[in-house]
Amino acid sequence: MERMGEDGEDKLIAVARHIARTLGRTDTMADDILHIFSTFDGRFSREKLSDDLPAMSSLERRLREHVSSDRPIWSDSAAASAFLSALDDLIASGDLHPRADDLLQQCMLRLEDEFRALMDRPAGTIDSGDEEDDSDGEDRIPVAHPVPDYDIIIDAIPPGTVADLHSIATRMVSAGFAKECAHVYALSRRDFLDESVSRLGIRARTAEELQATPWEDLADEIARWVRAMNVAVRILFPSERRLCDKVFAGLSQAADLAFAEACRGTAIQLLAFADAIAVGSRAPERLFKVLDMYEAVRDLVPEIESLFSDQYSSFLRSEAVAIWKGLGGAIRGIFMEFENLIRRDPAKAAVPGGGLHPMTRYVMNHLRAACGSRHTLEQVMDDDGGGGVATVDHDRPSSSLAVQIAWIMEVLQANLEAKSKVYKDPSLGFVFLMNNGRYISQKARDGELGALLGEEWTRREDARVRRWMTDYQRGAWGKVVAVLRTDGGGGAGASVKALRERLRMFNAYLEDVWREQRGWVVTDERLREELREAVSGMVVPAYRGFLGRLRAAEGGRGVEKQLMMFSVEDVEARIGELFEGNARRS
Template sequence: MASHKPPPPPPSPLMADNTNTNTNTNINSNSGEDKLIAVARHIAKTLGRTETMTDDILQIFSTFDGRFSREKLSDKVDADDPTAYAAFENALKSLDRRISHYVSSDHPIWYDSSDSAAFLDAIDELVATVRDWDHMSGDKPVAACLDRAEDLLQQAMFRLEDEFRLLIERSGEAFDLNQLNHHHHHHHKNNYSFDSDDQEGDDDEANFDEDEQSIPVARPLSDYDIVIDALPAGTISDLHGMAKRMVAAGFGKECAHVYSSCRRDFLEESVSRLGLQKLSIEDVQKMAWTDVEDEIERWAKAANVALRILFPSERRLCDRIFFGLSSAADLSFMEVCRGSTIQLLNFADAVAIGSRSPERLFKILDVFETLRDLMSEFESVFSDQYCAFLRNEAVTIWKRLGEAIRGIFMELENLIRRDPAKAAVPGGGRHPITRYVMNYLRAACGSRQTLEQVFNDNGVDYHRNADNPERALSSTSLSVQISWIMELLESNLEAKSKMYRDTALSSVFLMNNGRYIVQKVKDSELASLLGDDWIRKHTAKVRQCHTNYQRSSWGKVLAVLKLDSSSLAANGLAKSLRDKLKIFNSSFDELCRVQSNWVIEDDQLRMELQISVAGNLLPAYRSFLGRLQSAAELGRNAEKHIKYSLEDIEARTNGLFQGNGRK
C-alpha cells in the first residue's frame, strides 16, 4: 500500500502564537501579515488533500481572525504581478519534470510505495495549481500555461488509468464457486410421463445427481452468507487513492470504465465456472427440451450464487474503491454486473416465452420460484438509479414466467378439449386422458403455494364460473382453475362414453374413470383444493353409474324371471315357465360372455359390482326355480330344464369384469 508523507503538525499552536504576537505587539507591517497569510495558506494546502478539504480548512481559518478573509487566503493570484506569473511557470516546469519522470517510467509506479506517493502528490499539486490560475484563463500567457498544465494532467491521468488497471488485474482472481457446495433443491419429479401410475413413489429422486459431477451436493441455504474479498485491503486503499484523483481531475467516467472492464471479466469468468453457457434467447429456443432442463439446473445454481454471493461482493468492492464518490461507484457497479445479469435474465426469458406444452410446467416452476426467491436480492443489490433497469427487467421476466405457467394450464385445457372421442377404450377401462390429467394435477399440486401465487397475481379473471358466485367466492383462483379442468375432463369423458353402443358399457366406462378421479383427488392436495362437497358429489355420480349399469344390463334378465299372474296363464303354466327359463339361460349366458371381457380396474369396485349383480339375481332366480319345481305338470322333469344351479350363477357372476377376452 502506498504510504503518503506524514502531514505537518496540527496548526493550532502556530495559530495561537501568531495571534498572540499580533495582539500583544500589534504588528501591522505588510510583510508580517503576508508571512502569516502564506503560512496559513501553506497549512491549508498541506492538510487539504482535495479541493473541498482545502476550502474547508480555509473557511475555519477565516473564522479565527478577520484578517484571514477568504480573498486574502485563497490562492487567487494577481495577474498584474509578474513575479506571481513567473512562479506559475516555474511551478509548472518543476511539476512537468516530476510527472513526466513517472509517466515515462517503464516500471509500474505502484511497485514502490514512495514512488506512488510522490506521483500522487505531484498530481495533487498540479490540480491545485490549475485551480488557482483558472480564473485568469482570459490572460493569453496564463491561458497558454493552463493548456500545458491540462496536457500534463491528461498524460498523468492516462498513466494513472494504466496503473489502476494493472493493480486490479494483478490482484484479482476469478472464483471457482463450484467449491462452495451450495443449496440446490429438487422439489419436482424428473420423470413426467403422466399416463402411468408407476412414479407415485418418492424414491426416484435418488439418481438425480449421479452423473452430474458439476452439481455439488445439497447444502443448507446459509452457505450463501459467504463474502468474497475480491482484492486485498492494501490494494483497495491504493485504488481508492487513484480513483479520488481521477474523479477530482474530471476523469470519473474513464475511471469507472477501466474499473468495470477489468472486474467484468472476473465476474463473467466466475459465472462461467458455475457451468453456465452463454446462450442467446434464440439458442435456448432451438435446444431440445431435455437439454434446456439440464441447463435450468445449472442456471438456478448460478443465479443463486451470482445474486447472493458474487454481486454483493462486487457491490462492496465498488463502494470501498469509490468511497465518497457514489455516482462513480454506482456507474461502475452497473457496468460490471450488467452483462452477467442480462445473461441470467435472458435465459429465464427464453424459458418464459418458449413452448407451453404441459410437461414443461415443472421446470418452468423451478425458474419462476428461483427468480421469486431472489427478488429481494435483485432489489437490494440493484437499488441505485443506474441499476433500476436491471431490477425492473427481473420483475418483468418473473411476471412473464407467471404468464407462461397460466398459459400452460390453458394448453392443458385445450389438450383435454381436443382429445377426440373416437376409439373407445376396449372393455370400458380407464382412458389415458384420465390418467394423464389426474397424475399431472397431482404432481402440479406439489407446488400448490407457488401456483396459488401465480393464479392470484394474474390480473386476468380466472373466475370463469361467474354464473356460480358462491363457488367463485369460496375458493382461490387456483381451485377455480382446477375445478374448471375437472369439469372439462368430465364432459370429455361423457362424450367418450357415448361411443359405446351398449349403454351398460358406457356406465362401466364412466364408473372406471369416475372412481379413479375421486381416488386421485382424495389422496392428494386436490382434496383440499376441490373440497368435500366436490368429493361427495362425484362419489354419488359413480354410484349413479352403478345403478344405471344394473338397470340397463340386468333389468331385462330380471324382468324375465318375474312371475306375475298375467304372464303365467293357468292353461300354459309349464310351457311359459319353460320358455322363460330358455330366454333367461340364453340372455344370462350372453351377458356373462360379453361382460367377462369388460373390465373394472379397481378391485374393490369390481367386487362391489359382482356382489350387487349376484345380490339382485340370486333371490329372483331362487324363487323362479322354486315355482318351476312346484309346477305339477313338470313334476320330476323340471330338473332337466335347469341349466344353472344357484352356485353356477354365483360362479359366473364372479367371472364378470375380468377383461378375460383381452388377455
C-alpha cells in the same frame, strides 16, 4: 488615468499568466511571453508574473517521469506515493500550470492503465473447484463455485490492492474522470462475473437457440439456471457491491456506476434466459420447471431491488419484476393449453374393455403434482394483473386456482362422456365412466388437490359413479332380471310351460352377458367388488325366487338338469368372474 486597485491588478496579472500558459507550448516560450509583458508595462514585473514557474516546471518533470515510465508505477510503493503526491499538487494548482489540461489528461490515461493492471492482477485466493492447478503455477481468475449456504462474501481482490485502487479512484474522480474509472473497473470485473456464471453451467444463447433446444436438454439447463441465479444474486452481486464500495469509498456515484456496469451484462444474460422460457412453448410438461423459475425470481426480486437500487440499475429492477410477471403469465398460459389439450383429445379412441383412459391418468397425476406447489399457483392465479399480487387465503377452497382446476375437471368429464358414446354397448360405456370417475375421485380425495376441490366436489363425483353403476345394472342386467319376473296368469300347465321358456331365455341371456362382459375391465379392486355385489344382489335373489316358483309349478318335482343349466351358486360364480379383463391397478 486613475490607478488600478489591488484586486484589479491581481486579475490583470492572472490574465497575463493565462495568456502565457495558453500560447506557450514550452516553458521557454511561456517565459519569453512573460518577458514581453514585463517590458510592455511596469505592472507586469517578472517577479510577479513568474514566481510560480520554477515550481510548475519541476512538477511537470516529476509527473512526466512517472507517466513515461516503462515499469508499472504500482510495482514500487515509493514511486506510487511520489506519483500520487505530484498528481495531488497538479490537481490542487488548478489552472496555474501552462499545460495543466494536457498533463492531467496524460496522468489520467496512465492511471487508467495502472488501475486496470491492479484489477487484473491474479489473486489466486479462491479455488473454482473445477480444475487442477496449472502446471506452470500461474494463478487463474478466481471464481465462485456452487455452495449450499448463500450467506457468504467473496473477497476476490486482496485488501492491499483494494487500498491502491481506492487511492487511484479518488484522484480520477477528483480530476473529473469518474466515468472513465468506473468503466475500467467494470470491464475487469465483468470478466470475473461472466466466468463465474459460466462455471455454473450457464452460457449466453439467443432466444431462437433456446426455442430450438429439445425440452429434455432445456429442463436440465433450467435446473442449472435456478442454481446460477441464486449464486449470482446472493453471492456474486453482493460481493461485487461490497468490493465496489471499498474501491470507491466516499465516491457513491462512481461506486454505483461501476457496480451497475460490472453486473449489468451478467444480470441481463440470466434474466434473458428466463424471458426466453416465459415466451416459449406452453406445453403442459413445462409447468414444473417454469414454476421453479417463477419461484426463484419471485424470491430474489426483493434482493435484486435492494442490490440494484441506484439510478444506473433501474432497468434491471424493472426487468426482473417484468420477467417474474412474465413467468406467471406463462404458467397461466400452460393451464389454458392443458385445458385445450383435454378438449382436443379424440373421442374415437376407445379403451378396450372400458378401462382407465390414459388421458385421465395423465390429467390427474399432473394436477396432483402441480398442487404440490399450491401456494405458488394460487399466487399466480390470483395475480391481479396490475403489478401486485392479491392476498391468498391458503385454507380457502374457492381461490382462483380452485376455480381453474374445477373447470379443468369439468372439461375432462365432458371429454370422458364423449368417449363413452364410442362404445357400441351403452353398458360398456357406463363401465368406462365408472372406471375413470372412480380414479378421478380417488386421486382428488387426498392432499392439496382435495383441499382445493373441497369435500362437496368429491361427494358429487362419488354420486356420479353411483349413478353410472345404476345405469350399468339396468342396461346390462335389466333384460336378464326381467325374464325372471312372472305375472302369475294362465293355467297351471301354461304356467309351467311359460316358466320353462323363461328359464331357457335366462340361460341364454346369462351366457351371452357372461361371455361378453368377462373381458370388461374394472380397474379399482374396491369398485370391482362393489359392482359384483350390486349385480349379485340384483340377479341372484330374483333367480332363486324364480326357481322356487318353477318347482312349485312342477308340483314339487325338481327342475330337469338339461333345463336348469345354472344353479344359484353357478350364477354367483359367473358374476364373480366378471370385470377382470386385462385390468391394471393404478
